[in-house]
Amino acid sequence: MSVALAPATGLTRAGRRIVDVFTSPKSGPVLVTAVLFVLIFVAGGLRYRGFLSGQVFLNLLIDNSYLIVLAIGMSFVIITGGIDLSVGAVVALSTIIAARLLQAGWDPTAVIAIILLVTSTLGLLVGLMIHIFKVQPFIATLAAMFLARGLCYIIAKESISIEHPFFVAMANLRIPLGGQMSVSPSVLIALVVLAIGVWVLQYTRFGRTAYAIGGGEQSGMLMGLPTSRTKVLVYVISGFCSGLAGVLYAFYTLSGYALTAVGTELDAIAAVVIGGTLLTGGYGFVLGSALGVLVLGLIQTIITFEGTLSSWWTKIFIGALLLVFIILQKVLTSRRT
Amino acid sequence: MKYLGLAFSNRLFWPVVMLVALLAVNVIAVPGFLAITVNSEGHLFGSTIDIVRNGAPTLIIAVGMTLVIATRGIDLSVGSICAISGAVACSIILGSPNPDDPGVVGVAVLAALGLSLLLGVWNGFLVAVLGIQPIIATLILMTAGRGIAMLITEGNILTVESAPFKFLGSGFLVGIPVATIIGAVTIGFAALLTRRTALGLLIESVGINPEASRQAGVRARGLLFTVYAFCAVLAAIAGLILTSNQTAADANNTGLFIELDAILAVVIGGTSLNGGRYSLAGTLVGALIIQTLVTTVYTVGIPPIATMVFKAAVVTAVCLLQSPTTAAAIGRWRRRSPAPQPVAKVAVSR
Numbered sequence: 001m002s003v004a005l006a007p008a009t010g011l012t013r014a015g016r017r018i019v020d021v022f023t024s025p026k027s028g029p030v031l032v033t034a035v036l037f038v039l040i041f042v043a044g045g046l047r048y049r050g051f052l053s054g055q056v057f058l059n060l061l062i063d064n065s066y067l068i069v070l071a072i073g074m075s076f077v078i079i080t081g082g083i084d085l086s087v088g089a090v091v092a093l094s095t096i097i098a099a100r101l102l103q104a105g106w107d108p109t110a111v112i113a114i115i116l117l118v119t120s121t122l123g124l125l126v127g128l129m130i131h132i133f134k135v136q137p138f139i140a141t142l143a144a145m146f147l148a149r150g151l152c153y154i155i156a157k158e159s160i161s162i163e164h165p166f167f168v169a170m171a172n173l174r175i176p177l178g179g180q181m182s183v184s185p186s187v188l189i190a191l192v193v194l195a196i197g198v199w200v201l202q203y204t205r206f207g208r209t210a211y212a213i214g215g216g217e218q219s220g221m222l223m224g225l226p227t228s229r230t231k232v233l234v235y236v237i238s239g240f241c242s243g244l245a246g247v248l249y250a251f252y253t254l255s256g257y258a259l260t261a262v263g264t265e266l267d268a269i270a271a272v273v274i275g276g277t278l279l280t281g282g283y284g285f286v287l288g289s290a291l292g293v294l295v296l297g298l299i300q301t302i303i304t305f306e307g308t309l310s311s312w313w314t315k316i317f318i319g320a321l322l323l324v325f326i327i328l329q330k331v332l333t334s335r336r337t
Numbered sequence: 338m339k340y341l342g343l344a345f346s347n348r349l350f351w352p353v354v355m356l357v358a359l360l361a362v363n364v365i366a367v368p369g370f371l372a373i374t375v376n377s378e379g380h381l382f383g384s385t386i387d388i389v390r391n392g393a394p395t396l397i398i399a400v401g402m403t404l405v406i407a408t409r410g411i412d413l414s415v416g417s418i419c420a421i422s423g424a425v426a427c428s429i430i431l432g433s434p435n436p437d438d439p440g441v442v443g444v445a446v447l448a449a450l451g452l453s454l455l456l457g458v459w460n461g462f463l464v465a466v467l468g469i470q471p472i473i474a475t476l477i478l479m480t481a482g483r484g485i486a487m488l489i490t491e492g493n494i495l496t497v498e499s500a501p502f503k504f505l506g507s508g509f510l511v512g513i514p515v516a517t518i519i520g521a522v523t524i525g526f527a528a529l530l531t532r533r534t535a536l537g538l539l540i541e542s543v544g545i546n547p548e549a550s551r552q553a554g555v556r557a558r559g560l561l562f563t564v565y566a567f568c569a570v571l572a573a574i575a576g577l578i579l580t581s582n583q584t585a586a587d588a589n590n591t592g593l594f595i596e597l598d599a600i601l602a603v604v605i606g607g608t609s610l611n612g613g614r615y616s617l618a619g620t621l622v623g624a625l626i627i628q629t630l631v632t633t634v635y636t637v638g639i640p641p642i643a644t645m646v647f648k649a650a651v652v653t654a655v656c657l658l659q660s661p662t663t664a665a666a667i668g669r670w671r672r673r674s675p676a677p678q679p680v681a682k683v684a685v686s687r
Contacts, residue, residue, distance in 0.1 A: 129653070133660035136611075139604045142597060143652045150645030157642060266413075266476060279470050312487030312588075319481025326469055326477075 029276025030288035032329050037295055044298070048305040054181045060297040062183060065190035066091070066248040067296070070268040071275070071289040072197040073241025076234040078272050079201070080213040081281025082137035084235065086126065087242040088264035089148035090119050092257065094246020096152050098167075099160035099256025108166040116243045122148065123239020127232035141235075145265070152258035159257035162250060170251040186248045193244065197286040210234060214281025271296055274325060295325060348607035351658040352622040355605075355651070359629045366637045380509040384632060386517075392628030393520035394419075394575035396621065398595060399602040400527045401568030403620045406603055407537075408561060409544040409612025410464060410471035412568050415599060417482025418456055419576030419592025422449035424486040426502070426577055427495040427586035436499040445502070450573050456482070457569025461562035479596070486588035495586040506581030516578045523571060528617050537615075540564065544612025602627050605655050626655070 022028050045052025061068075070087050077084045094115045101111045122144060129140045162168070174182035201207035209230040212220035221227045250256060269279075275292030277284025299321045303314050363370040363384070373383035398415050405412045429445035430436045456478060463474035508515040531537030542550040543557045551557050575595070580586050604610060605626055606619025630651055634644050657663060 129657070133657050133662050135656040135660060136604060136609065138610050139601070139652070139656055142601065143649045143656065146645045146652065147649035150643065150647070150649055153642040153645060266479075270473060270476060273470060273473050279472060310492070312484040312492060315484030316481045316488070317484075319477045319484065322480065323463075323477050326473060327467060330467055330469065 027276075027285075029329055030285050030291065033275055033288060033291050033295065036325060036328055037291060037298065040295070040298055040302075044302050044305065048302075051301075051305055054179065056301065058177070058181055058183050058187070060294050060301065061187045061190070063252075063300075064293050064297040065184070065186040066245040066252060067264070067267060067271065067293045068190040068290050069193050069241050069245040069248060070264065071271040071293050072193055072286050073238035073245075074265075074268045074272050075197070075275075075277055075284055075286045075289040076201070076210060077137070077238045078214075078269070078277050078279060079281055079284050080210050080231060080234050081217075082130065082231075082234065083141065083269065083279070084126075084238045084242075085138065085141040085265050086122070086144035086148055087238065087245070087268055088261045088266075089145040089152070090122065090239065090242035091246040091249050091261040091264055092152050092259070093148040093155075094119060094243050095250045095253070095260060096155050096160070096256035096258060098247065098250045099162050100155055102162055102164040102167065103160060108164060112247055115247055116240055119239045119243030119246070120236050121239070123236040123242075124232065126239070127235030130235065131228055131232050149258065155258075156256065157258060159255050159260075162254045162256065167251060167254060171254050184251075186251050189244070189248060193241070194286065194290055201286050206230060206233070211282060214278075214283070216282075267296060270322065274322075274329070276329075348616060348659075349619055349622060352605055352607065352619060352626060352655060355655050355658070356622055356626050356629060359626065359633055359651070363629070363633055363636050370636065375512065378509070379512050381512045381514075384636065386514065388625065388628045388632055389517045389520070390514040391516075391631070392624050393514075393516035394578050394592075395595060395598045395602060395627060396520045396624035397523045397571050397575040397578070398568075398599040399606075399620045399624050400524050400617065401564075401571035402596075402599045403603050403606075403608055403615050403617055404527070404531065404540055404564045405471075405568045406600070406608055406610055407540050407544045407612060407615035408564055409547070410561070410564070411600065411610070412460065412475045412565065412572075413472060413596050414456070414460060414475040414478035414482055415568065415572035415575075416592040416595045417479050417486065418453050418569050418572040419579060419595060420486035420586070420588050420590075421456065421482055421489065422453050422573035422576035423580030423586040423591045424489040424495065424588055425449040425452055427497050427580060428489055430497050430499050430502055431495055436497060437501065439501045442499060442501040446505075446577060449577060450570055453569045453573030453576075454566055457566035458562060460569065461565035464565060465558045465561035483588060486586075486591075490586055490588045492588070494588075497584055497586075502581050503584060504581075506578045506583075516582075519574060519578065523574070524617055524621055527567075531617075541613050541615065544615075598627050599624075601652065605652070605659075607659065626651075 022031055041057070042052065050056070070091070074084055074087060097115050097118065098111055101114065102108065126140050126144045129135050129143075130137050170185050173185055175185065175188065176182045201210065209220065209225045209227065212223070212225050213227050213231055217227055217231075249261065253260070271292035272284070272289045273279060273292070274295050275285065275288030275290070277288060299318055302321075303309055303317060306317075309317060360371070367384070370384050373381055373386060376382045398419075402412060402415065426442075426445040426449040429448055430441060433441040435441060460475055460478060463469045463477070464471050467474075504515060505519075506516060510518055531540065539550070539555050539560055542553070542555055543560055547557050572592075576592055579591055583591070600610075602623035603615075603620050604623070606616055606621070606623035608615040608619060630648060633639070634641075634647060639647050
């Protein structure tokens, strides 16, 4: 190309930089996801009246705050090349523990502490099973999923509503942002978790070790990185995030139910993958996963705005939009050969 | 001692032990558990027959799943394909004036299998041509598939009264349940096709290293299409059996979570989710363990609310026993205990 020979002007250099960033396997998918998100949002705005508003965007955050937290935990696991299928069941378990203990008159802070402890311990057990016994993550977390769902049934079969004033307040409180826009406390919690997730993964040794495990566990170990500790810890993080997501979900629905959040693990995995994380590990950003959640939420919002779809067309439509999105992402990030 | 060593080193050792242990629990709970009687119509009858009959759909799907997993893939859409095939067959049978005509049922079955073949090719297209990660590629059909099934049934549960169709799920042929025969034929066919030809080797090579096998001249793309299509057709067959057993097509619940059971059966049988080496015999044992597990819950009288916990415990036990760490620990223990005991155990053959 002539660019290589002629003294490159600032503009062409910038152009090439942009192309490079968009086609790199590291940042490309995330950027493409961001661009597509904006495009879909604008397209929705052109099609539906009242779509292109700040509050619609904030509602995406409000409705999906628990999923953002889930996806953050899932990102850690997937970046190390693992997977966690137990998160949906753990969310259900958390809501039901919350409902049951609050019903018994416990203090909300104690309840939340217990939930986080239980779910982190479950994550620890799964991590140990995967690390020490070399059980495949898919299966170990599937067993954890059965266990968590099973415990739900044992604790309570029926749905229990939560009437504790603290939980009700968290559900109804809206923090004004000016211009008639507001968010729920859950959104703030999710954003804090997001910030911590970004920091841990990008700026700490732990985060780098996680990437190293996904890129090549053997090499990471030979470099003297604490791979075993990190590998177990990512499942603890995922367990903790699932517990926290469960608490947020309890704020959101104000009930505990054994059959709630079925299939949420697939939503979380889809969000992480849409956000540009490779399931084989080694690549990915927490921020991308949060974007992935927003894309899934946006698809749901479009369906709500469409309004007239019957329940079966909704499912087909979600599948179709997911497909379009993944194909676009694939096409836009593929390097020209 | 040699035999014991051989048995321990066999991948199928612990799954078989687990299966035997589960059966033993049943025998202790219900002494006549293993008894097989012949009823007045000449049909075999007994708890073990129930296991091989009710376990057939999971087994059939698990066979397809084994091959998909061997290529380092996974197919989450099998449950939805079950629902679609059931819905197609039932709506065709219901739409015909004569539902008891074997010809009508034949057309319905062929239509269901044909549509599922297309869906399998679609999965294969997403994975092989577009290069989408299998879990996401098949997640699309898993989500949309239930919608398609509901579209076919128009949101209703279709109940069919058709003797030939009912025969598929609950009929008997020379005393053996038809579902069991279909299951046996499926696994036999898959074993012959992949183990008596080079196909199995090629599938494993794609799973171990797609790029290397491509350079060695293996047509990875065509193979991926084939395994996903095969898996979808098997899912359709399982869906027909399930639907026929319930005599109704339920778009929401037919084959719900069967993908997890099938994957579990494959992994319990010793096939790695990282692709490569696979074992159809292991899948058979895995599927039998899962169905025996369900039966055990009923015979032993485990309260329904504890079923899932029980399942988790058994799955965990099998995985931990199969783990290389456990094998190493047992190896150390065996070397340390010098007195060679008389060995009655025989190596488990494949």
